[in-house]
Amino acid sequence: MPSILARLATKAKENQEAIVSQPQDPQLATNPLYVRHSARAKADKPPIRSSPLGAVAQVRFPSGSRREMVEGILAQDRDLVAGSFGTVYYKPVTVCGIELKLEPVQPSIGTVVHGIDLATDLEDSEMVTFLRELWLQRRVIMFRGQDHLTREQMVTFAQRFGELGAQFGEREHMPNSPHDLNQQVKVDGIPNMLVLPSDETVPNAASGWHADATWQARPPMASILMCREAPPVGGDTCFCDCYGMWEGLPLEIKERLERLTAVHIGSVGHQMNGVTPVAVHPVARTHPETGRTTLYVQQGFVRRFAEEHGVPEDEEKALLWRMKLQEGRPEYTCRFRWEPGSIAMWDNRCVLHTASADFWPHRRLMERLTILDYDESRRTPYYAPVEY
Numbered sequence: 001m002p003s004i005l006a007r008l009a010t011k012a013k014e015n016q017e018a019i020v021s022q023p024q025d026p027q028l029a030t031n032p033l034y035v036r037h038s039a040r041a042k043a044d045k046p047p048i049r050s051s052p053l054g055a056v057a058q059v060r061f062p063s064g065s066r067r068e069m070v071e072g073i074l075a076q077d078r079d080l081v082a083g084s085f086g087t088v089y090y091k092p093v094t095v096c097g098i099e100l101k102l103e104p105v106q107p108s109i110g111t112v113v114h115g116i117d118l119a120t121d122l123e124d125s126e127m128v129t130f131l132r133e134l135w136l137q138r139r140v141i142m143f144r145g146q147d148h149l150t151r152e153q154m155v156t157f158a159q160r161f162g163e164l165g166a167q168f169g170e171r172e173h174m175p176n177s178p179h180d181l182n183q184q185v186k187v188d189g190i191p192n193m194l195v196l197p198s199d200e201t202v203p204n205a206a207s208g209w210h211a212d213a214t215w216q217a218r219p220p221m222a223s224i225l226m227c228r229e230a231p232p233v234g235g236d237t238c239f240c241d242c243y244g245m246w247e248g249l250p251l252e253i254k255e256r257l258e259r260l261t262a263v264h265i266g267s268v269g270h271q272m273n274g275v276t277p278v279a280v281h282p283v284a285r286t287h288p289e290t291g292r293t294t295l296y297v298q299q300g301f302v303r304r305f306a307e308e309h310g311v312p313e314d315e316e317k318a319l320l321w322r323m324k325l326q327e328g329r330p331e332y333t334c335r336f337r338w339e340p341g342s343i344a345m346w347d348n349r350c351v352l353h354t355a356s357a358d359f360w361p362h363r364r365l366m367e368r369l370t371i372l373d374y375d376e377s378r379r380t381p382y383y384a385p386v387e388y
């Protein structure tokens, strides 16, 4: 039996051959955009440096040749994962007769729930209630070893927490953009699932802080991500606590921001029939379940405040910058390393997330579902002012 390192190295090698010969999903093989993107790899050129994926690759192994970079980075990877630590800290709890271990990822955000089978252990509503409360408290909960879940079972899992959303939440705006390769991959029987291949020819690693689909008038409550293929190192997703982002702002800034709304604009990949989605939301958002305030601005989709406020350009710039500085501060942020079968479920109302596009020449394959709040009255963001 080859060691795990030898297996990873073999898998990475196989992937490299696949990148230049065939896509992760055969549906992309004849897509003109895919074919255009893959031309660089076929010509032995490394990924474009101006992309995060290419920039990290360049930092890790500067070289003119793609092949040399692949070999160099694979050698670094073998070195980086050459050993492991055995100590993991957790809190033991028993729910519905099942012994769980809750591993905190960071003090304020993220818990990995060990000891549960999401295909069979959620029949009892007490378990669902427990997980929902944990999720509200910890913002994002993660699971490992769930690769046996079929896509249909993922849907069942999602529906225990709310109403299954479309690929981008509400059905009012359902993107059908030819510019987003992820949307070209269709899942038989589950149109609501978004399949997210990531490699150098499909470089949409979603790197950049955002909450999902805030350009919708009623953005999805939650998202679930399942990892089907993971790089041996890299490709983590980072999650940032928006309660912390709000709390970290100086009082005078909070007092100014809480009276403002911001314009959230989707990208070209979010267009439906050529129309770019736009929504206006309060900058300070009251979480409809916890009642606490979150900073509801992420500069992936927000460039300006609503015009009606008449915020002078200089002040607008300064305020956007103050908010930007809150994104991804280590104190509010946790980082989750993916393995095939890892799942994360996060609260889009109080969490930003970003992928780490550092895994080239490896690949990553994810599946995403969105969840809408059962209670429709809680779907539209609002702000109920609080005293400071």
Ligand SMILES: [Fe+2]
Pocket (backbone or CB within 6 Å): 206, 210, 211, 212, 353
């Ligand atoms: Fe996302």
